Amino acid sequence: MSATKPHRLVPADSRIEKLERHVQALMQELHQARYEQRRDALTDALTGLGNRQALVNSFIEAQDAAAKGAVPPALLLVNLDGFKALKNSAGHAASDQILVTVAMRIRSAVRENDVVTRLGGDEFAVLLPATPQNRATAVGNRILAALEPNIDLGNNSIRCGASVGLRTAEPHHSIEDILQEADLAMEDSKNEGRNKLKVFDPATLHAQLLQRQIVGELREAIRADQLVLYYQPIVxxxxxxxxxxxxxxxxxxxxxxxxxxxxxxxxxxxxxxIAELGRWVLRTAVRQLRRWRDHPVTAQQDFSMRINASAADLQSLEFVDAVSAALAEEHLAPDSLVLELTESAIIQNNELDRYTLASLHRLGVGLEIDDFGAGYSSMGYLRKLPVDRVKVDRQFVKDLGKDPSQLGFLAAIQHVIHSCGLEGVWEGIETAEQAEALRSIGCASGQGYYFGRPLPEAEFTEQLSRLRTWPG
Structure with a gap:
């Protein structure tokens, strides 16, 4: 029988120390996990900057400090210029690389205690604690300078400027308030040519609020039949x-x-x-033309309806269908409608504009360049666009009879229009002498107060019923 090996006892104190070390290690891991969780909750995953919640927390801290006597914080809102088009052309991977580079450049341009955050998309915010407006302006301009150099994307490089809005906090400001007002300043920057810093102006807020009120009322006006159409003859x-x-x-x-x-x-x-407004005008005008065609007194006068189409209409894939549906609903031929397009609306000549114009041309509606000569006046595009008519701006007619050389000049314009295979409509005719002078050089059509001012439907219908030639 062999001897049993004696069991070695571990002192109680040693076991307790080991347990305490184990518990301490677990607590450190838990603390680290919570720290990382909090950090992740406040970090933008793409750029490593703070996120919106980080901005909120920092703003509350800065406002609390200001309430105790510190200088109020300032907020810079940075929005990249033309980033949407850049993203569409360069792709997602390249756009992410651009955002990461922009984040690094912004961080390099600010001070150590400034809080740089990405709010989403191509919008960044920089909170500057205890910072007066002049210092915040200097930081904003450093950011613009840092974004000036091209960004290398491997195969090519691009320049990605930004528009910056600055707002210094007031005691009553919430984070939503200061973000909104910095955003208004940033929009001012974009409207003035981009790649600028603009400081919030209270008048901007008033104008914005007024604009929102007008938009709300206008939207209601479309629904509540507060809009009316006036009609002016083309003769x-x-x-x-x-x-x-x-x-x-x-x-x-x-x-x-x-x-x-x-x-x-x-x-x-x-x-x-403008799209919703334009659809209302389209439906109402076409419906009125149908009424005149059906009315026994005005039915024999077979004239077309002219309405203005906006640049937004040319950029809408649904616009051609809306025109076609409006005509079909009233059983009108496409050539009974003429769409007037400003030079600025069609001069962009992008792919969607060309598609819309070609589709309208195939549909058979008339297409007319409005206010010709008031804008770009490039004769070259007249031959390339699928338009039928040119409406010459009124500025050319007003000097008839004052300048002896003006009629020859107008004859040259008329010759160019005719040589492009187009018809000309001359605006701003106010006297019989102007009408006769234009007729004498071969101008076909005219519009202006000489023939009639714009009138509401009832008065225009009354004139139609008694006039065979204009003016009466």
Missing amino acids: ELSTGRIEGCEALVRWNHPVHGLIMPDQFIPIAEATGL
Whole structure:
């Protein structure tokens, strides 16, 4: 029988120390995990910058310090110029590389205690604790300078400028308030040519709020039939016969009365409401033409309807379908509608514009360049675009009878239009002498107060019923 090996006892103190070390290690791991979790929750995954929550936390701390007597914080909002188009052309991988490079450059341009964050997409924010406006402006300009050099993408390099808005915090500001006002300043920068720093101006906020109010009221006006169309005749100069009428929108505001289009069309264009407004004009004008065609008194006058189409319409894939549907609903032939397009709307000559114009041309509607000569006046594009008519701007007619050489100049313009295979419509005719002078050089059509001012539907219908030649 062999001897049993004695069991070696471990002192209780040693076991406790080992357990304590184990527990301490677990606590350190847990602490590290929580730290990393908090860090990840405050970090933008792509750039390694802080995220929106990090900005919120830093802003609250800076505002608390300001409440205790420190200088208020400032916020720089940085938005890259033309990044969407760049992303579409360069691809996602390259655009991510651009964002990472931009993040590094912004961080290199700011001070050690400034908080650089990425809010999403191509928008960055820099919180500058306890910083007066002049110092914040200097930091913003350093950021713009840091973004100036090209970014190397391997196969090529690109320049990615930015627009910067600056707002210094007020005691009442929340993070949403200061972000909104910095954003207004940044939009001002973009509107003034980009790659600039703009400081928030309270008047900008007032204008923005006013614009939002007008947009809301205009949207309601479209739904509540507050908009009305006025009609102005386009006349054949040799006979006085009406060959078309232009539909011109007015806003019959319940408080401010009749508002002219130059007061609300630019806002509609700037805010994207122009498409909805344009569809209303299209449907209403085509419906009115159908009524005139069906009315026993006006049915014999076979003239076209002219409406204005915007640059946004040419950029819309649905616009051609909307035109086709409006005509089909009223059982009208496509050539009974003429779309007037400004030079600025068609001169861009991008792929979508060309597609829309070609599709409208194939549909059979008339296409007319409006206000010709007021903008680019390039004769070269007249031969390339699928348009039928040119409406010559009124500035050329107003000097008829004052300058002896003006009629010869207009004859040269008319010759160019005719040589391009187009018809010319001359705007701004106010006297019989102007109408006769234009007719004498071969101008076919005219529009202006001499033939008639824009009138609401009832008054224009009354004129149609009694006039065979214009003016009466």
